[in-house]
Amino acid sequence: MARHLRKIENHEELNIWTAFTDLMSNAFLILILFLLLTIVTSSISQQIFQQNTNNDTPPIIEIKDEGAYRFSSGSANIPPPMLNYIVRRIVPEIEKTTKQYKINVVEIIGHTDGQPNGQVVSNLDLNLEKVVSGKLPITNLQAGSNADLGLMRALAVVKVLRDFQTQQGRLRGLKFRAYSAAQLILPSGELAAIARQDDVARRRMEIRFTRLGEVRQVK
Known part of the structure; x- marks a missing residue:
C-alpha cells in the first residue's frame, strides 16, 4: 500500500514538473513573439515616418546657367531656349x-558666382x-552688384511665370x-568662400516651394 502511494506521489510530482516546464516554454515563446512583433512594428513605423518626411519636403528645381540656358554676362535677358524650357518643362513640374x-508660393532665387559685376551704377x-x-x-535695370544681378534674373523668371499664368x-x-x-x-547649400x-x-x-502661414510676432 505504501509503495502504491509513493508511486502516485512520484507520478503527481512528474506531472507538476512537466506542466511547469510546458508553461515556461510557452511563456518563452510568447516573449520571443512579442519581441519580434515589437521589432517589426518599429521598423514599419520608421519606414512610414521616413516616407511621410520625404513627402512633406518638396524638391528644389534648379536651372543651371550653362549652354543654351546661359544668361549673357551681367544680363537678365532670358535666352529663347531657356524661355522654351521654362514653358515646356518647368511649368508642368x-x-x-x-x-x-499643397503649395501656394513659388520662390525664384538667383545665384551668381563671385566675379565682381564691373563698375556699373545700380538703378534698382x-x-x-x-x-x-x-x-x-x-x-532697363542696371546691376551694380551680384546681389542686383541675382535679383534681376529671378525677376525675369517670375515675369515669365506670371505672364504664363495670366495668358x-x-x-x-x-x-x-x-x-x-x-x-x-x-550648390551644396554651404556658405561660399x-x-x-x-x-x-x-x-x-x-x-x-513653400506655404504661406499666419504672420505673428514673438514677444
Missing part, C-alpha cells in the same frame, strides 16, 4: 509639385517697382516671389 505638396532702387508692375522692361490660365492660385542669394550660397573667378557651377536659378 511646378504644377505637379504645388498640387502634390529707382526702377525696381516699375519693372515689377510692368511699367518698365527688365532691360494661359494655368498656375492658378500661386504667388511668385523673386529673391537673390548673390554669390553667397554654393571668397572666390572671384568665373565659376559656371555656382551660377543658377533655384525654384523653391
Whole structure:
C-alpha cells in the first residue's frame, strides 16, 4: 500500500514538473513573439515616418546657367531656349509639385558666382517697382552688384511665370516671389568662400516651394 502511494506521489510530482516546464516554454515563446512583433512594428513605423518626411519636403528645381540656358554676362535677358524650357518643362513640374505638396508660393532665387559685376551704377532702387508692375522692361535695370544681378534674373523668371499664368490660365492660385542669394550660397547649400573667378557651377536659378502661414510676432 505504501509503495502504491509513493508511486502516485512520484507520478503527481512528474506531472507538476512537466506542466511547469510546458508553461515556461510557452511563456518563452510568447516573449520571443512579442519581441519580434515589437521589432517589426518599429521598423514599419520608421519606414512610414521616413516616407511621410520625404513627402512633406518638396524638391528644389534648379536651372543651371550653362549652354543654351546661359544668361549673357551681367544680363537678365532670358535666352529663347531657356524661355522654351521654362514653358515646356518647368511649368508642368511646378504644377505637379504645388498640387502634390499643397503649395501656394513659388520662390525664384538667383545665384551668381563671385566675379565682381564691373563698375556699373545700380538703378534698382529707382526702377525696381516699375519693372515689377510692368511699367518698365527688365532691360532697363542696371546691376551694380551680384546681389542686383541675382535679383534681376529671378525677376525675369517670375515675369515669365506670371505672364504664363495670366495668358494661359494655368498656375492658378500661386504667388511668385523673386529673391537673390548673390554669390553667397554654393550648390551644396554651404556658405561660399571668397572666390572671384568665373565659376559656371555656382551660377543658377533655384525654384523653391513653400506655404504661406499666419504672420505673428514673438514677444
